[in-house]
Amino acid sequence: MYSYKVLFDFTQSVFKKIGLAQEEAHQAADILMRAELRNISTHGLMRLPEYINLWKNKRITVSPRFTVVHETPSTALVDGGKGLGLVTAPKAMRLAIEKAKTAGTGWVAVRNSYHFGIAGYYAMMALEHDMIGISMTNANPLVAPTFGLHGMLGTNPIAMAIPTGMQPPFVADFATAPIARGKLDVMEENGKEAPSGLLNDKYGNPTMDAGILKENGALLTLGGNPETGGHKGFCMTAIVDILSAVLPGANFGPTVVPTLGYVKDKTGGEDKGIGHFFGAIRIDAFQTAEEFKSNMDLWIETFRNAETVPGREKIIIPGDPERIAEQENREKSIEVSSQTLMKLKQISEELELPFFDSI
Amino acid sequence: MYSYKVLFDFTQSVFKKIGLAQEEAHQAADILMRAELRNISTHGLMRLPEYINLWKNKRITVSPRFTVVHETPSTALVDGGKGLGLVTAPKAMRLAIEKAKTAGTGWVAVRNSYHFGIAGYYAMMALEHDMIGISMTNANPLVAPTFGLHGMLGTNPIAMAIPTGMQPPFVADFATAPIARGKLDVMEENGKEAPSGLLNDKYGNPTMDAGILKENGALLTLGGNPETGGHKGFCMTAIVDILSAVLPGANFGPTVVPTLGYVKDKTGGEDKGIGHFFGAIRIDAFQTAEEFKSNMDLWIETFRNAETVPGREKIIIPGDPERIAEQENREKSIEVSSQTLMKLKQISEELELPFFDSI
Numbered sequence: 073m074y075s076y077k078v079l080f081d082f083t084q085s086v087f088k089k090i091g092l093a094q095e096e097a098h099q100a101a102d103i104l105m106r107a108e109l110r111n112i113s114t115h116g117l118m119r120l121p122e123y124i125n126l127w128k129n130k131r132i133t134v135s136p137r138f139t140v141v142h143e144t145p146s147t148a149l150v151d152g153g154k155g156l157g158l159v160t161a162p163k164a165m166r167l168a169i170e171k172a173k174t175a176g177t178g179w180v181a182v183r184n185s186y187h188f189g190i191a192g193y194y195a196m197m198a199l200e201h202d203m204i205g206i207s208m209t210n211a212n213p214l215v216a217p218t219f220g221l222h223g224m225l226g227t228n229p230i231a232m233a234i235p236t237g238m239q240p241p242f243v244a245d246f247a248t249a250p251i252a253r254g255k256l257d258v259m260e261e262n263g264k265e266a267p268s269g270l271l272n273d274k275y276g277n278p279t280m281d282a283g284i285l286k287e288n289g290a291l292l293t294l295g296g297n298p299e300t301g302g303h304k305g306f307c308m309t310a311i312v313d314i315l316s317a318v319l320p321g322a323n324f325g326p327t328v329v330p331t332l333g334y335v336k337d338k339t340g341g342e343d344k345g346i347g348h349f350f351g352a353i354r355i356d357a358f359q360t361a362e363e364f365k366s367n368m369d370l371w372i373e374t375f376r377n378a379e380t381v382p383g384r385e386k387i388i389i390p391g392d393p394e395r396i397a398e399q400e401n402r403e404k405s406i407e408v409s410s411q412t413l414m415k416l417k418q419i420s421e422e423l424e425l426p427f428f429d430s431i
Numbered sequence: 432m433y434s435y436k437v438l439f440d441f442t443q444s445v446f447k448k449i450g451l452a453q454e455e456a457h458q459a460a461d462i463l464m465r466a467e468l469r470n471i472s473t474h475g476l477m478r479l480p481e482y483i484n485l486w487k488n489k490r491i492t493v494s495p496r497f498t499v500v501h502e503t504p505s506t507a508l509v510d511g512g513k514g515l516g517l518v519t520a521p522k523a524m525r526l527a528i529e530k531a532k533t534a535g536t537g538w539v540a541v542r543n544s545y546h547f548g549i550a551g552y553y554a555m556m557a558l559e560h561d562m563i564g565i566s567m568t569n570a571n572p573l574v575a576p577t578f579g580l581h582g583m584l585g586t587n588p589i590a591m592a593i594p595t596g597m598q599p600p601f602v603a604d605f606a607t608a609p610i611a612r613g614k615l616d617v618m619e620e621n622g623k624e625a626p627s628g629l630l631n632d633k634y635g636n637p638t639m640d641a642g643i644l645k646e647n648g649a650l651l652t653l654g655g656n657p658e659t660g661g662h663k664g665f666c667m668t669a670i671v672d673i674l675s676a677v678l679p680g681a682n683f684g685p686t687v688v689p690t691l692g693y694v695k696d697k698t699g700g701e702d703k704g705i706g707h708f709f710g711a712i713r714i715d716a717f718q719t720a721e722e723f724k725s726n727m728d729l730w731i732e733t734f735r736n737a738e739t740v741p742g743r744e745k746i747i748i749p750g751d752p753e754r755i756a757e758q759e760n761r762e763k764s765i766e767v768s769s770q771t772l773m774k775l776k777q778i779s780e781e782l783e784l785p786f787f788d789s790i
Contacts, residue, residue, distance in 0.1 A: 144535030146505040147716040175534050176503030181717050204678075217734055219743040224734065232670050244670060250660030267658045276740030294660050295653045299626045301609030304653055307749050308667065310734075311591050311603060318726050319563075319717050325733055357506040358540050358678050367677050374684055375576055375583065375669075381635030384578040390666050 073405040074428060079117065080105045082416070082428045086120060089423045090127050091134035092159065100158035103189040108408075109401045110394035112245075114254025115190045117408060121415045122187065122331055123156060124422075131329075131343075132156055132186055138163050146175035149320055150182045154345060157188025157209070161348055165194040168352040169201055176357030181320035184345040187211075187331070191231035192245030192394070198233060198352045199241050202361040205233040206351035210317045212335050213326045215249045216290035218298055218306045221276050223290040223335070224326040226346075227253060228312035233391075235355060237365035239372040243391030248309040250294045256282045261411075269296040286334045315349040322347030432764040433787060438476065439464045441775070441787045445479060448782045449486045450493035451518065459517035462548040467767075468760045469753035471604075473613025474549045476767060480774045481546065481690055482515060483781075490688075490702075491515055491545055497522050505534035508679055509541045513704060516547025516568070520707055524553040527711040528560055535716030540679035543704040546570075546690070550590035551604030551753070557592060557711045558600050561720040564592040565710035569676045571694050572685045574608045575649035577657055577665045580635050582649040582694070583685040585705075586612060587671035592750075594714060596724035598731040602750030607668040609653045615641045620770075628655040645693045674708040681706030 087097035107116035136155025152160035171178025198205025211226025259282035274288035294305030317324035446456035466475035495514025511519035530537025557564025570585025618641035633647035653664030676683035
């Protein structure tokens with residue numbers, strides 16, 4: 073268990089050491105640590121080695137140029153200049169928010185970017201402006217389209233943060249695939265099987281082997297087979313790919329440059345990075361923020377207090393578990409897996425940085 | 432089997448007879464018949480009796496006032512004046528398209544409306560303008576939130592139509608619930624069971640009884656239980672409810688005025704109708720339409736021609752089956768179920784209109 077501050081300082085020092093400017097190192101550390109706070113450790117410190125590898129392989133630029141390629145009153149196309157999403161995405165989301173201030177809504181599509189951490193971070197940036205925030209991204213191709221044999225789409229998350237009054241905000245932040253890759257990794261490490269109906273092996277046969285992605289297997293879409301609505305999951309994941317990648321002109325679908333060793337490279341040598349899509353909707357571009365927020369409170373109360381199935385006490389409002397975790401983790405301390413710790417120690421040695429054990 | 436023209440003319444005559452203006456009767460018939468053409472008969476002629484009932488019960492106005500309550504360069508809040516969605520929604524979508532022409536994107540939220548037919552119709556209106564079209568709506572509460580006992584959300588569809596070059600457009604149009612209510616009705620009529628994992632009975636126990644919604648049962652969310660991602664389906668369905676209903680100030684979630692006899696009225700007497708949310712995104716607000724469309728062609732070809740699981744020949748691109756059906760049905764003829772025919776005949780008698788048997 074480690075305090076938030078110790079982990080934050082170490083993370084920031086890593087980003088500074090590889091060459092990020094102070095402000096951007098701070099921002100990037102804030103995004104990763106927010107994932108840790110919110111118990112989404114699959115998008116927290118665990119990802120640091122992946123970022124360092126991108127840097128070592130000269131795949132990312134540490135001081136990327138943020139270029140607005142084209143814009144209209146409510147939109148912008150941004151080229152991320154091969155920077156980390158952790159650097160580019162906050163700027164892109166701020167641009168969406170600025171656009172919304174005058175145009176009512178703001179929509180920014182980004183190409184030439186890399187992993188941006190938790191989608192929810194950017195969506196939540198809109199809340200303090202009384203705006204609905206939206207963020208999505210494409211990713212390593214692991215999800216097979218309905219009837220498809222191979223992974224061709226990322227687990228492509230969607231996040232939406234919605235302002236409220238007395239209630240805490242509604243924050244949905246979810247991979248459009250039925251289960252996150254990181255969760256499968258944890259199951260595999262613990263020798264557990266995955267739930268049935270989520271995975272196929274490389275021949276297209278159903279499997280519960282949590283390590284099957286490393287053996288050319290694929291994740292099914294949300295909903296599983298078509299009889300249980302899997303084609304709707306395909307639609308969702310495809311839409312995120314198209315808005316995040318085809319719209320800005322990033323690598324899409326199976327042509328995403330893989331950052332996972334076991335994913336085949338199908339880029340044909342072209343690397344326009346991954347893509348993101350951000351939105352900000354000013355509430356009072358529709359009705360007064362006050363009225364909306366009081367109705368959102370009512371919405372949340374209605375669902376939170378509704379009758380549950382046997383054995384369940386409460387309906388969970390999107391964002392509840394993460395918010396509660398964030399409060400607790402900030403006050404107490406954060407658990408870091410021994411595997412992640414080992415990798416962070418390795419990074420500290422490679423970069424000649426003091427490790428937080430000894431800080 | 433009936434020709435498109437005969438069915439269209441009858442449908443239009445029904446709408447005219449209850450008092451819709453010629454242009455609006457034509458538009459409403461076009462929307463319902465488009466559903467028939469696209470083999471989405473659950474949203475076609477089958478719904479006519481429901482609309483007639485709304486009219487008989489004085490729940491809808493046949494010449495509603497379309498009021499823009501508030502607007503910004505990229506947004507508008509519309510009050511549908513208690514008209515049918517079939518009348519109000521095309522105008523709202525046109526307004527979104529107009530906004531997009533100058534602001535880059537256009538977003539219109541509608542309250543005080545009723546059922547609008549297939550969501551895809553409105554999304555597709557954007558295509559000829561080289562825009563991405565988006566449409567969604569809330570509906571009768573039939574879907575239980577994750578861990579919830581009762582239906583509190585509609586099957587809340589999302590449609591997105593995306594322009595292409597040589598390939599036919601990408602048109603996703605799907606209920607965010609795992610299965611449509613209409614499909615369950617058909618299963619029940621044929622004495623078939625529903626797939627497992629989609630339905631709960633009124634006690635919260637899993638069931639395969641396709642008629643369970645009429646016995647206070649509920650549909651689960653897309654993804655089913657949380658182990659298989661059902662909480663993500665809850666997020667999707669909730670987001671549609673919030674954008675379509677809370678944002679414009681329509682009745683939301685369980686407070687939607689039910690149009691199904693077996694759904695309990697939880698409105699508390701308030702009726703601000705159901706709500707819709709429309710979006711139009713001008714492609715060249717990001718990059719040139721030409722470049723985008725050629726990349727969309729590539730996207731579609733990549734997926735259409737990818738390897739499939741054993742026993743499946745092709746990956747189905749969203750919109751393919753409906754487009755193929757539309758071409759065939761327009762040329763040949765349309766099948767109408769005997770049950771729907773019977774109800775249409777009843778309507779023709781009540782309204783003293785010639786039935787198409789005898790046209």
